[in-house]
Amino acid sequence: MSYRLSEDLEMLRRTVAKMAEARVAPRAAEIDEQDAYPWDLKELFAEQGLLGAGVPEAYGGTGVGLPAVCLIVEEIARVSASASLIVAAQELGLMPILVGGSEEQKQKYLPVLASGEQICAFGLTEPNAGSDAGSVKTRAVRQGDVYILNGQKCFITNGGIADVYTIFASTDPSKGLKGLSAFIVEKDYPGFSAGKKEKKMGIRGSQTTELILENCPVPAENLLGKEGDGFKIAMMTLDRTRPVIGAQAVGIAQGALDYAVNYARERVQFGKPIASFQGIQFMLADMVTRIEAARQLVYKAAFLIEEAVQNGTSPAEISRFSSMAKLFASDVAMQVTVDAVQVLGGYGYMREYPLERMMRDAKITQIYEGTNQIQRLVIARTLLD
Numbered sequence: 001m002s003y004r005l006s007e008d009l010e011m012l013r014r015t016v017a018k019m020a021e022a023r024v025a026p027r028a029a030e031i032d033e034q035d036a037y038p039w040d041l042k043e044l045f046a047e048q049g050l051l052g053a054g055v056p057e058a059y060g061g062t063g064v065g066l067p068a069v070c071l072i073v074e075e076i077a078r079v080s081a082s083a084s085l086i087v088a089a090q091e092l093g094l095m096p097i098l099v100g101g102s103e104e105q106k107q108k109y110l111p112v113l114a115s116g117e118q119i120c121a122f123g124l125t126e127p128n129a130g131s132d133a134g135s136v137k138t139r140a141v142r143q144g145d146v147y148i149l150n151g152q153k154c155f156i157t158n159g160g161i162a163d164v165y166t167i168f169a170s171t172d173p174s175k176g177l178k179g180l181s182a183f184i185v186e187k188d189y190p191g192f193s194a195g196k197k198e199k200k201m202g203i204r205g206s207q208t209t210e211l212i213l214e215n216c217p218v219p220a221e222n223l224l225g226k227e228g229d230g231f232k233i234a235m236m237t238l239d240r241t242r243p244v245i246g247a248q249a250v251g252i253a254q255g256a257l258d259y260a261v262n263y264a265r266e267r268v269q270f271g272k273p274i275a276s277f278q279g280i281q282f283m284l285a286d287m288v289t290r291i292e293a294a295r296q297l298v299y300k301a302a303f304l305i306e307e308a309v310q311n312g313t314s315p316a317e318i319s320r321f322s323s324m325a326k327l328f329a330s331d332v333a334m335q336v337t338v339d340a341v342q343v344l345g346g347y348g349y350m351r352e353y354p355l356e357r358m359m360r361d362a363k364i365t366q367i368y369e370g371t372n373q374i375q376r377l378v379i380a381r382t383l384l385d
């Protein structure tokens, strides 16, 4: 299958790029420096309908689908990875409801999330359940009309600022990962709170915290699917959102390349712009080639997944392409940002220039939504199983 962006999608790309240049770029360094969640940009993205791009029109979204979400995230990430995470994390947070929710749950939660009136978060990871997501220890015990949740989550994007969380907890520890269940938890439920706020290397301004559940009663109607469906819902969610992280990585890399090319044209050494030296030209050529290859893979994955969602199918290829897109694009983002810093030499290392920020931001794309070692494992399994 090949893909081609429709005129509508090309127009969306241009519109978002223009908005990102005008409204996000001037805030990027400040967001990183202050490490404060950019509420103004969340409002801007909500007004522009960007938070509901992945939500069908029937549930209040714009219904433009996964390739559009990727375009939005890519173009914002070109100037600020932290700001692009506002869109990516919303997509991740609402996806379990989209893939596992009942009609009532979708009607109740998706419209307020698509409009950006409320923010959401995905609560899977725990101190001892990272790559081994199936070993979640948070416990959910049914008591009449509610489940009582106890446990602790960590590294949760949007922790403490989200209104709605999907929390993965075990309803039957004897069944291991087949005993995991997914619950919609609202921020005001008793016993639910955000813990320590993390100080991070990059994506500063995006808030990452622990979550604490202490005898937290969650209405039984907030269970997504059936008891035991939790792990499958988590994996189906990540299959659909990992290409978005790939798109974020492509955006970060493109931003770094653009800056390095302009700099190489202007920086004069030995009496000539450094862009005239083959050593620099070869680096720039490798960077643009890798970025374009990553972009093709990300959009191939996004179109493949969108097509499967529209047709109601779930081919095994989804996991393979989703993981390949995230793996390849994030490795490219890391290589390209390191090389872009090198093109600027000493200036690249200084905080006055944006490249060291882009390099710090690129690193997380190799880690979150599954480390790249896990992506390789998923890809290899699709070949061998």
Ligand code: CAA
Pocket (backbone or CB within 6 Å): 092, 122, 124, 125, 130, 131, 132, 133, 134, 155, 156, 157, 177, 231, 232, 235, 236, 238, 239, 319, 367, 368, 369, 370, 371, 374, 377, 378
């Ligand atoms: N879709 C549907 N079902 C799936 C699936 C998928 N993609 N992948 C697995 N399953 C099912 C399997 O079919 C299997 O069920 P059956 O036994 O009935 O066939 C069951 O789930 C167990 O699967 P595995 O045996 O493959 O499970 P595993 O324990 O070996 O590991 C893993 C799977 C791929 C390593 C998985 O644990 C994983 O992806 N780990 C990484 C977790 C991750 O990405 N964490 C990121 C957290 S989110 C985050 O970072 C967000 C943030 O805040 C920004």
